[in-house]
Amino acid sequence: MSRQSHHEVEIDPITGHETTGHDWNGIRELNTPFPRMVIWALSLAFAYSVVAWVLLPAWPLGRDYTRGLLGLDQGRMAVENYRHLEQARADWVVPFASADFASLATNPGLMARAMPAAARLFADNCAACHGVEATGGPGFPSLADGAWLWSADPAAIAETLRYGINSPHTDTRFSQMPAFGRDGLLTREQVAAVADYVLALSSGNADPDSHGAAIFAENCSACHGDAGSGGLGIGAPVLADDHWIYGGTRDDILATLGGGRQGVMPAWEGRLSPAEINMLAIYVSRLNDGGNAGDGR
Structure with missing residues (x-):
């Protein structure tokens, strides 16, 4: 790589621009002027920013901000638009x-x-x-x-x-379901029997003469209705269908009976x-x- 003297001025014969004097393995570096289009774009952007600072809200002042000469406030505009919408659909x-x-x-x-x-x-x-x-x-x-x-x-x-x-x-x-297991209202065996009965209710295979059915009638039917039919309007769901809020597996039912629910x-x-x-x-x-x-x- 070579470097021309500072006193020499070389003109590229193809573009007509001066070179910088640098030669990169046979490639001359041109000293081209900055594109005018970019200069104009930057100038317009700067002019717009100055106008925007003057006309629009721009500068934060602690908990406030400069309003600008136009006094625009997007929060107020949103409220006004909402009021117009409310009036338009009031009928x-x-x-x-x-x-x-x-x-x-x-x-x-x-x-x-x-x-x-x-x-x-x-x-x-x-x-x-x-x-x-x-x-x-x-x-x-x-x-x-x-x-x-x-x-x-x-x-x-x-x-x-x-x-x-x-x-x-x-x-x-x-609406709250008691924690029959955690609070000792039923024994573990009783909880298991009720869980099996409730699981059978949802499939339509419940035995009304089972041990679980007797425990259910004594402890659960007051809220869930006879045979889990629901419909009492006190926040207790139907247990005789296949729709479950907290899951319908045996483990889910055991967890509900053991720990209670309060949505x-x-x-x-x-x-x-x-x-x-x-x-x-x-x-x-x-x-x-x-x-x-x-x-x-």
Whole structure:
């Protein structure tokens, strides 16, 4: 590699640009000017940043910030847009502030507009626990199987939504299954006998004259109903079907009988409006109605 003298100026015959004087194994390094397009782009970007600093919110000032000459506030704009949205849909949302569920359900036009919105409410607030299809999961009941812990009536569902289950709300619904094994209410052998009976109930092969059936009748039927039929509206699930909240294996049932259960659902009062709660209650009550909850039928 060689280097030209600082006093020599060499012009590349092809491009017409000066060279730097460096020769890299026969390759001359050109001293090309900075592209004008890039200079213009940088200049425009700088000019825009100065204008944006002056016109738009830009600089943090501790807990505040500079508002800019335009005084734009995205938080205020979001609230205003939400208010406009509320006003635009008030004609079909306001009627749901009333708990007259029978009258609401007989208005097909109103249902057709409201149920897609209720489906969105369910997806945003309920699906995380109960599943997108409302089929439940470990620890969370299915809402689409026709078996209800309290009632399928929209008014009862609305009450559950408002106050929650075992929640901090003063009017919450309470539901708790005792720990028959841990608290010594039943012996290990009795727990095993009841577990076998409950497992047989779900398959339709339960022996009503078995030892487990006698223990069940004395300790469990007050909440779960005769032969686990449920339907008492006190938060105790049906045990005579194949839907399980905490699992339907023998080990799962033994764990439930031994340690008890106390599920929790949050109270939605204050987080959802009364109209949204009532709308959602109607939607949930229709989930097992042939999959028609979302189309107003």
